[in-house]
Amino acid sequence: MSDARTLPRWLDAEALARHVSIRPDYVARYVRAGKLPAPRHPFGPRQPRWDREEVDAHMTGRLSSPTHNAAVQALADEIARKARRHAHRPQAPR
Numbered sequence: 001m002s003d004a005r006t007l008p009r010w011l012d013a014e015a016l017a018r019h020v021s022i023r024p025d026y027v028a029r030y031v032r033a034g035k036l037p038a039p040r041h042p043f044g045p046r047q048p049r050w051d052r053e054e055v056d057a058h059m060t061g062r063l064s065s066p067t068h069n070a071a072v073q074a075l076a077d078e079i080a081r082k083a084r085r086h087a088h089r090p091q092a093p094r
Helices: 014-018 024-032 052-060 066-087
Strands: none
Touching: 014 024, 014 052
């Protein structure tokens, strides 16, 4: 991977490809295969960008990117909400 200090936070497909040392035409294939995270669209739907920090976390196996943490927290909240709702339901007689 390239030196993160010289790259902007948001990468287009070409910059992402240089960062992870792949050909630019492989970016979409790697996203579909789960080898790279999906792009975000902070500048509009026609300008996909990748968060360099999220890409680095994904590539090194660290699952502590802000996006991942938010997804895990949302899932935990949903599980807790369902558990609370289930705990207050009257049990049907057996």
